[in-house]
Amino acid sequence: MQKDADGFYTPASKEDAPAEAKPEEKEEKPGPSTNSDLISSTFEVSVTLADQQADVNSPLYSAKTFEELGLHQDLLKGIYEMGFSKPSKIQERALPLLLSNPPTNMIGQSQSGTGKTAAFVLTMLSRIDYSKNTTQAICLAPSRELARQIMTVINSMGKFTQVQTEYAIKDNLPRSATRVTAHIVVGTPGTMTDLMRRKVIDVSGIKVFVLDEADNMLDQDGLGDQTLRVKNLLPRNQVQIILFSATFPDHVRSFASKFAPNANKIELQKEELSVDSIRQFYMDCKDEEHKYEILTTLYTLLTIGQSIIFCQHRHTADRISQKMTAQGHKVASLHGAKDASERDKIIDNFRDGKEKVLITTNVIARGIDILQVNMVVNYDLPLMSERGGAPSEDSRPDIETYIHRIGRTGRFGRKGISINFVHDRKTWQQMEQIEKATGKQIIRIETNDLDVMEEKMKKALK
Numbered sequence: 001m002q003k004d005a006d007g008f009y010t011p012a013s014k015e016d017a018p019a020e021a022k023p024e025e026k027e028e029k030p031g032p033s034t035n036s037d038l039i040s041s042t043f044e045v046s047v048t049l050a051d052q053q054a055d056v057n058s059p060l061y062s063a064k065t066f067e068e069l070g071l072h073q074d075l076l077k078g079i080y081e082m083g084f085s086k087p088s089k090i091q092e093r094a095l096p097l098l099l100s101n102p103p104t105n106m107i108g109q110s111q112s113g114t115g116k117t118a119a120f121v122l123t124m125l126s127r128i129d130y131s132k133n134t135t136q137a138i139c140l141a142p143s144r145e146l147a148r149q150i151m152t153v154i155n156s157m158g159k160f161t162q163v164q165t166e167y168a169i170k171d172n173l174p175r176s177a178t179r180v181t182a183h184i185v186v187g188t189p190g191t192m193t194d195l196m197r198r199k200v201i202d203v204s205g206i207k208v209f210v211l212d213e214a215d216n217m218l219d220q221d222g223l224g225d226q227t228l229r230v231k232n233l234l235p236r237n238q239v240q241i242i243l244f245s246a247t248f249p250d251h252v253r254s255f256a257s258k259f260a261p262n263a264n265k266i267e268l269q270k271e272e273l274s275v276d277s278i279r280q281f282y283m284d285c286k287d288e289e290h291k292y293e294i295l296t297t298l299y300t301l302l303t304i305g306q307s308i309i310f311c312q313h314r315h316t317a318d319r320i321s322q323k324m325t326a327q328g329h330k331v332a333s334l335h336g337a338k339d340a341s342e343r344d345k346i347i348d349n350f351r352d353g354k355e356k357v358l359i360t361t362n363v364i365a366r367g368i369d370i371l372q373v374n375m376v377v378n379y380d381l382p383l384m385s386e387r388g389g390a391p392s393e394d395s396r397p398d399i400e401t402y403i404h405r406i407g408r409t410g411r412f413g414r415k416g417i418s419i420n421f422v423h424d425r426k427t428w429q430q431m432e433q434i435e436k437a438t439g440k441q442i443i444r445i446e447t448n449d450l451d452v453m454e455e456k457m458k459k460a461l462k
């Protein structure tokens with residue numbers, strides 16, 4: 001590890017970390033140009049987006065139009081009403097494979113925020129026979145928040161179809177419910193298994209089985225067992241299995257191939273895993289207490305757009321949010337110990353921009369798509385769980401979770417910032433491992449000069 005002339009942290013050798021693409025030099029367009037409020041940054045974003053979808057090297061690029069991908073007219077209407085004009089690379093590549101007959105399994109990988117949801121949602125909507133009132137597609141996600149978001153996409157894209165949908169998430173259906181007839185059911189694996197076992201969901205007509213965040217859903221340290229249970233309840237040989245994620249670590253890859261046999265595969269190289277539009281920084285804090293002080297100092301910057309602060313533990317998220325609230329800051333905290341209706345309210349308020357800062361755990365590290373989020377803070381770096389238990393301070397960093405966490409910003413070509421807090425030798429080394437694994441430089445920001453801090457961040461968001 002070295003510092004450059006400006007005192008910025010650089011990797012031990014440049015070869016370790018391929019140079020990050022320079023931010024595109026943008027021609028100044030008329031209109032609001034600062035990032036001082038949400039509206040102006042949205043304006044800049046739309047300019048950048050059009051440029052990127054025309055850049056052959058961008059994950060947002062496609063040579064084709066949505067019409068050329070063989071989608072039904074009703075779905076095209078839905079897509080255009082959502083404001084999409086051209087497919088992204090993953091949509092262009094995956095959809096023809098997903099929609100061809102006979103149906104073939106798919107393992108699809110593409111960076112965070114590049115439009116994987118549309119690829120699997122359009123497949124489910126395309127494969128349904130709307131004349132039958134039976135469940136024909138199911139989709140599993142790792143959190144209720146993500147399941148709810150996927151449902152919103154299904155209902156928007158399917159607005160001009162007859163699609164009926166239902167949730168398989170905790171506390172949603174009354175326990176007395178005896179039959180679900182919706183075409184598509186979206187949920188989390190535990191509740192989905194329960195509804196299938198109790199025959200509330202009739203599995204006999206299911207043709208499509210989607211796993212979003214598939215590496216997480218299949219990981220034996222995560223939701224693997226529960227997901228396998230759902231699969232084993234499905235009819236054999238008639239179900240198209242579709243796995244999508246931004247990451248497929250080696251230890252899950254071979255299991256994924258068994259879970260979705262003979263699948264078409266779209267894979268990323270290791271150095272392509274995270275998107276270039278997220279500028280990564282770190283702040284060198286003195287100790288745990290200093291981390292908290294820095295966070296409160298950052299508050300004015302955190303509220304320029306919207307921010308997500310990730311902690312390792314629920315109690316840290318609660319403690320920080322209580323302290324900050326007591327000091328007059330407006331923040332919300334969200335984690336798995338809160339009850340279902342509270343979780344829904346918190347994420348909905350954040351999505352609507354009623355709250356600007358969300359303090360959370362890994363529960364929403366994956367999939368959550370909120371375009372106004374322009375900053376992610378790793379208050380604690382993500383760490384691997386130790387065998388059969390929680391992570392310890394000495395654990396290895398969890399590279400996949402890191403990639404997903406920072407991917408909550410920089411959605412579909414938008415600019416975003418991530419900041420890691422490091423406070424001792426151990427966390428410094430963990431961050432160095434993250435930098436090495438992702439091949440992206442993480443730049444130091446001084447903690448003692450708010451103006452410099454602000455300038456650097458605003459520059460990164462431009």
Ligand SMILES: Nc1ncnc2c1ncn2[C@@H]1O[C@H](COP(=O)(O)OP(=O)(O)OP(=O)(O)O)[C@@H](O)[C@H]1O
Binds near residue numbers: 412
């Ligand atoms: N073709 C398109 N044109 C414009 N916007 C799009 C297009 N496809 C997707 N988007 C938008 O891009 C954003 C990111 O898409 P999505 O949430 O599907 O990403 P993802 O690849 O699933 O990311 P993650 O890996 O984080 O789950 C969404 O707001 C979505 O509406």
